[in-house]
Amino acid sequence: MNQTETIELLLHDLLRKRGKPAFLIDELNDHPVILQLIEELLTIREFTYGISNGDLSQNLSMKGYWAGALKALQSNLRHLTWQTSMIASGDFNQRIDFMGDFSASFNIMIQRLKQAEENEKTYMSEIKKREAQLRESEQKYRLIAENMDDMIVLMDDDRKVIYCSPSIERLLGYTAADFIELSLTEQVLPFLGIQLGKMAGQEGGDPPVLMEVEQQRKDGEIIWLESLMSTAKDEEGQNMGFLCVIRNITQRKLAENDLQQSYERRIKNDFFMKLLNGDLEIESDAYNHAYRLGIQLPNHFSLYFLSLNDNGSSLNEVNALEQRQKNMDVLIDQLTNQEATIAWEVPEGIGILSAMCDSSYHKTKEIQLAESYIDLVALSFPGLQAHIGIADYFESLTHVALRFKHAQSAVRIGKRIWMQQKVYHFDDCGVYQVLIPFADSDESEVFVKKALGPLLEYDQKNQTELVDTLEKILSGLSLKEVGKQTFFHYKTIQNRKQRIESILNVSLDSAEVRMMLGTAIHLLKIIQVKTDL
Amino acid sequence: MTRKYEFKWDILGDVVEGRPNLGPMVHIEAYRLMQYCFRDILEKNFGTERADQLFFESGQLAGVQFYKNLIKEASSFNDFIKTLQATLVDKGIGILRMEEVDLEKGKFVISIFEDLDCSGLPELDYEFCRYDEGFIAGLLEAFTGHRFHVKEIDCWCTGDRTCRFVAEIIND
Numbered sequence: 001m002n003q004t005e006t007i008e009l010l011l012h013d014l015l016r017k018r019g020k021p022a023f024l025i026d027e028l029n030d031h032p033v034i035l036q037l038i039e040e041l042l043t044i045r046e047f048t049y050g051i052s053n054g055d056l057s058q059n060l061s062m063k064g065y066w067a068g069a070l071k072a073l074q075s076n077l078r079h080l081t082w083q084t085s086m087i088a089s090g091d092f093n094q095r096i097d098f099m100g101d102f103s104a105s106f107n108i109m110i111q112r113l114k115q116a117e118e119n120e121k122t123y124m125s126e127i128k129k130r131e132a133q134l135r136e137s138e139q140k141y142r143l144i145a146e147n148m149d150d151m152i153v154l155m156d157d158d159r160k161v162i163y164c165s166p167s168i169e170r171l172l173g174y175t176a177a178d179f180i181e182l183s184l185t186e187q188v189l190p191f192l193g194i195q196l197g198k199m200a201g202q203e204g205g206d207p208p209v210l211m212e213v214e215q216q217r218k219d220g221e222i223i224w225l226e227s228l229m230s231t232a233k234d235e236e237g238q239n240m241g242f243l244c245v246i247r248n249i250t251q252r253k254l255a256e257n258d259l260q261q262s263y264e265r266r267i268k269n270d271f272f273m274k275l276l277n278g279d280l281e282i283e284s285d286a287y288n289h290a291y292r293l294g295i296q297l298p299n300h301f302s303l304y305f306l307s308l309n310d311n312g313s314s315l316n317e318v319n320a321l322e323q324r325q326k327n328m329d330v331l332i333d334q335l336t337n338q339e340a341t342i343a344w345e346v347p348e349g350i351g352i353l354s355a356m357c358d359s360s361y362h363k364t365k366e367i368q369l370a371e372s373y374i375d376l377v378a379l380s381f382p383g384l385q386a387h388i389g390i391a392d393y394f395e396s397l398t399h400v401a402l403r404f405k406h407a408q409s410a411v412r413i414g415k416r417i418w419m420q421q422k423v424y425h426f427d428d429c430g431v432y433q434v435l436i437p438f439a440d441s442d443e444s445e446v447f448v449k450k451a452l453g454p455l456l457e458y459d460q461k462n463q464t465e466l467v468d469t470l471e472k473i474l475s476g477l478s479l480k481e482v483g484k485q486t487f488f489h490y491k492t493i494q495n496r497k498q499r500i501e502s503i504l505n506v507s508l509d510s511a512e513v514r515m516m517l518g519t520a521i522h523l524l525k526i527i528q529v530k531t532d533l
Numbered sequence: 534m535t536r537k538y539e540f541k542w543d544i545l546g547d548v549v550e551g552r553p554n555l556g557p558m559v560h561i562e563a564y565r566l567m568q569y570c571f572r573d574i575l576e577k578n579f580g581t582e583r584a585d586q587l588f589f590e591s592g593q594l595a596g597v598q599f600y601k602n603l604i605k606e607a608s609s610f611n612d613f614i615k616t617l618q619a620t621l622v623d624k625g626i627g628i629l630r631m632e633e634v635d636l637e638k639g640k641f642v643i644s645i646f647e648d649l650d651c652s653g654l655p656e657l658d659y660e661f662c663r664y665d666e667g668f669i670a671g672l673l674e675a676f677t678g679h680r681f682h683v684k685e686i687d688c689w690c691t692g693d694r695t696c697r698f699v700a701e702i703i704n705d
Binding site: 064 | 630687
């Protein structure tokens with residue numbers, strides 16, 4: 001093989017074959033320049049092979065055009081590697097400008113990566129925002145659910161309780177865990193089963209079902225509950241089960257009850273006012289009217305007027321009036337709750353109608369009953385002074401207005417005449433039964449003034465008691481008996497009689513004068529006489 | 534020593550006003566003519582080693598001023614490199630490529646393609662870019678606050694297609 005053929009084969013092997021062509025190198029030992037070239041070619045080949053395997057860490061110490069080009073390629077690839085690491089760390093502003101179409105595609109990829117990351121950031125930001133909103137919303141709902149007095153129960157389609165707000169403890173005394181775990185739905189709140197049944201029976205629209213029930217708390221207290229059950233739906237409108245909001249309406253029920261009782265009292269008052277004012281003249285109409293109003297009006301009854309006076313209150317006027325009205329309402333309810341008794345409010349007191357077993361007249365029983373009313377007032381309202389007047393008896397509604405007036409008159413007379421008593425029967429009022437209607441008129445005062453005026457003035461002026469002496473003389477006692485009662489000598493009484501006759505300018509021996517003066521003295525006891533009249 | 538020629542950025546002047554027709558650009562030949570003539574005279578007067586040192590120091594001063602007046606402030610190394618790359622291209626100085634970055638060790642391998650000082654020069658047997666070495670050292674010093682040793686390991690003048698520099702922090 002000549003040298004040319006050797007070099008051709010050498011270059012051929014260097015370019016195409018793996019490894020060092022050692023058999024040829026031995027033949028070139030005498031040509032160190034060619035051997036140096038072979039070494040450099042092998043170095044470039046190894047460097048190129050390394051780059052082809054991704055090894056950019058090699059150092060090529062050779063200089064020259066070929067080596068320079070390879071090092072430029074290495075430099076670009078190293079820079080590309082660095083740029084890629086920068087991109088990987090989030091620097092999407094890196095751009096490649098030295099690798100032709102690859103650069104264009106790579107740069108587009110970076111832009112899309114940037115866009116994707118921005119989209120992801122926006123998406124994540126939105127997710128975080130929604131999560132925060134959700135957390136906030138959940139916190140708010142939880143805060144509301146945990147602090148509200150209403151109880152919330154969520155049941156699934158199988159009617160299993162899946163949530164119960166902690167407010168159940170305040171409302172019913174049970175814990176939410178008890179309620180959920182022990183399946184107390186039907187045991188503790190049986191009405192929920194009824195509501196679920198009603199929900200199932202409804203068609204279209206799933207309108208909520210409202211119930212008001214009395215319920216026993218764990219501690220035994222009975223309370224009123226309002227339960228609103230509706231179908232629970234998710235955001236897409238799909239049924240999730242049943243939602244029930246339960247609240248304590250005991251106070252509202254009590255208020256409603258008070259209102260109802262107040263209404264009934266008002267209706268009853270209006271009826272009796274009409275009855276006592278004579279607006280219901282026909283008896284059958286009155287009975288029918290009472291029946292329509294739910295008032296059981298008996299055929300035989302006793303009639304009372306309970307007069308009530310405050311002992312004085314520390315409350316201001318408005319509060320005192322409110323308190324008085326409350327007391328009055330309570331008292332009327334207490335009286336009405338007694339057997340066969342109807343009570344209603346009248347000016348300055350309470351009217352009471354108590355059924356009698358028959359028409360036979362039992363004054364003693366009436367007085368006993370009246371005393372029991374007085375005791376009831378004393379017991380319930382120690383601050384109230386009570387007096388009661390009992391009307392005379394007439395069958396059914398005959399003269400009912402007059403009877404009630406008599407009951408009122410009995411109180412008026414009794415308070416003046418029998419001050420130690422609290423119960424007064426009209427039948428015991430004697431001549432006052434006749435005098436009392438006249439006592440209400442202005443003439444009564446004129447009459448008393450005319451008959452006794454000078455004597456009243458004399459007593460007032462001279463600190464004497466001639467009017468009392470006159471009453472005793474007119475009572476039918478002899479002058480001696482009057483003297484005994486008053487611990488005065490007979491002559492003194494006689495002198496007083498003469499002085500009375502002189503002052504009044506009358507003779508007490510005249511029956512007519514005696515009647516006139518006796519009437520005036522009786523009237524004086526039940527009316528207020530103004531001394532200047 | 535009283536200084537007469539201390540460098541200030543202002544001394545670069547207002548080119549827009551001063552060269553309304555010719556503008557800011559100049560032929561590279563003119564730039565290289567001035568630089569190589571300086572180098573020639575410096576070598577003649579102070580010797581090769583001293584001339585190289587003076588060129589390095591000049592480049593270093595230029596690098597610091599370049600950073601202070603054109604890069605101004607960078608929030609991170611990546612930001613610094615990015616701005617530097619763009620500014621070097623904008624000024625027609627060269628295309629900077631980062632080949633290796635080891636921030637922990639403070640070592641960088643940097644390539645400058647189409648370098649203003651040497652690209653296209655005839656092949657010589659030595660690295661030529663002493664001014665570039667100083668320039669890179671000045672830039673890194675201005676950004677990091679640390680001094681750097683920069684050495685050119687490949688150069689157009691030695692037959693390579695790019696100028697490659699190894700920069701290493703000097704631990705004082």
